[in-house]
Amino acid sequence: MGLTVAVTGPTGEIGTSVVRALERDGRVERVLGMARRPFDPASRGWTKTEYRRGDILDRPAVDALVAAADVVVHLAYVIVGSREESERINLSGTRNVFEATASAARPGRLVYTSSVAAYGYHKDNPSPITEDVPPRGSPEHYYSAQKAACERLLAETTAGLETYVLRPCVVVGPEATVLLRNMPWEQAARRVPEPLRRLLGAVPGLHPVLPDPGTRFQLVHQDDVAAAATAAVTAAGPPGAYNLAGDGEITVTDFARAIGAYAVPVPGELVGLTAELVDALPAMPAQAEWIHAVRHPMTVDTTKARRDLHWTPAHTTREALHTMARR
Incomplete structure (x- = not known):
């Protein structure tokens, strides 16, 4: 059996x-x-x-x-x-x-x-x-x-x-696309009428931007x-x-390139300050807490x-x- x-x-x-x-x-x-x-x-x-x-x-x-x-x-x-x-x-x-x-x-x-x-x-x-x-x-x-x-x-x-x-x-x-589906622009796109989404998608050079503090992840x-x-x-x-x-490992820049977005280098200290701001502000969406995942390499x-x-x-x-x- x-x-x-x-x-x-x-x-x-x-x-x-x-x-x-x-x-x-x-x-x-x-x-x-x-x-x-x-x-x-x-x-x-x-x-x-x-x-x-x-x-x-x-x-x-x-x-x-x-x-x-x-x-x-x-x-x-x-x-x-x-x-x-x-x-x-x-x-x-x-x-x-x-x-x-x-x-x-x-x-x-x-x-x-x-x-x-x-x-x-x-x-x-x-x-x-x-x-x-x-x-x-x-x-x-x-x-x-x-x-x-x-x-x-x-x-x-x-x-x-x-x-x-x-x-x-x-x-x-x-x-397994939860990471992609919860990018800020994906969340925002759900509130934009379909005709406008198609129009924006056709604009040359218009791509989402992600900050890259240089943290490597798997x-x-x-x-x-x-x-x-x-x-x-x-x-x-x-x-x-x-x-x-x-x-192997990748960076936010690698991730951005793969999904058709841009990445902009930012100091790690800025990520830390942003994470502290998320903790301090009331009524922040739960998704905002994920910024802590890029504060320190894991x-x-x-x-x-x-x-x-x-x-x-x-x-x-x-x-x-x-x-x-x-x-």
């Missing part, structure tokens, strides 16, 4: 790739995908996957999902939203998944997709960061703080389970995260935390995932970027 795997968030930016990878793996017999909105597995070419309607905030629905699984993969998570909404879903919902999995009789393994943001954006972080560095989070950055809080929840609630914590850097790909392709998740599901290596990133070491999970990313950081830009 093969594995039955329960997946929360199966149709999200990472979830779609993870389910595809599980579908291809001969050691997986059945995938139970729980989402709030209906989806048709057959329309996606999925033959092992069954749709379960449910919300991670609904504990009975989570209990029913995990009770039927050998392995639970928790992917459901709000990346961009209000601090209050994301905290409710990310912390309360995640607690439901962790506690339900730990108390159910059948599951023996839990795979949780955290983030390198859990380490926090701190000036004294080593570079590159290894898994030995404790996930401190950054209180001024809601996503970072919540990822670190979820890892503390994991440690508190899942004794007796084999737990795998995947910490990818920014995930990109043809379906990306990882959605399919490479899925490969690591499958390795964890099938216990290809020991339980524990694993950093995930594509080879690159991670992936030696442990390569050695213990036998994971090798198929895409470099630069290649992953271009798969998103060409979507």
Whole structure:
């Protein structure tokens, strides 16, 4: 008998790739995908996957999902939203998944997709960061703080389970476009009438501009995260935390060129002052907090995932970027 795997968030930016990878793996017999909105597995070419309607905030629905699984993969998570909404879903919902999995009789393994943001954006972080560095989070950055809080929840609630914590850097790909969709001009474009958007798009030389403080960062392709998740599901290596990133690094200038924008060099001190202003002003949109992510370099070491999970990313950081830009 093969594995039955329960997946929360199966149709999200990472979830779609993870389910595809599980579908291809001969050691997986059945995938139970729980989402709030209906989806048709057959329309996606999925033959092992069954749709379960449910919300991670609904504990009975989570209990029913995990009770039927050998392995639970928790992917459901709000990346961009209000601090209050994301905290409710990310912390309360995640607690439901962790506690339900730990108390159910059948599951023996839990795979949780955290983030390198859990380490926090701190000036004294080593570079590159290894898994030995404790996930401190950054209180001024809601996503970072919540990822670190979820890892503390994991440690508190899942004794007796084999737990795998995947910490990818920014995930990109043809379906993983949240980074691109939340650029300021993309947000503004949604409020501009379509005829005017077409007219502006036809103006020669009119391109968005991004400030580049020179901070280098990594990306990882959605399919490479899925490969690591499958390795964890099938216990290809020991339980524990694993950093995930594509080879190489890029700058904001590299990112801007790939998406058809311009980049302007700015002093790092200006980014710091802007971040402090964001913290001080009331009623700032939650997306503004992401400026903290470029205040200090954050690159991670992936030696442990390569050695213990036998994971090798198929895409470099630069290649992953271009798969998103060409979507």
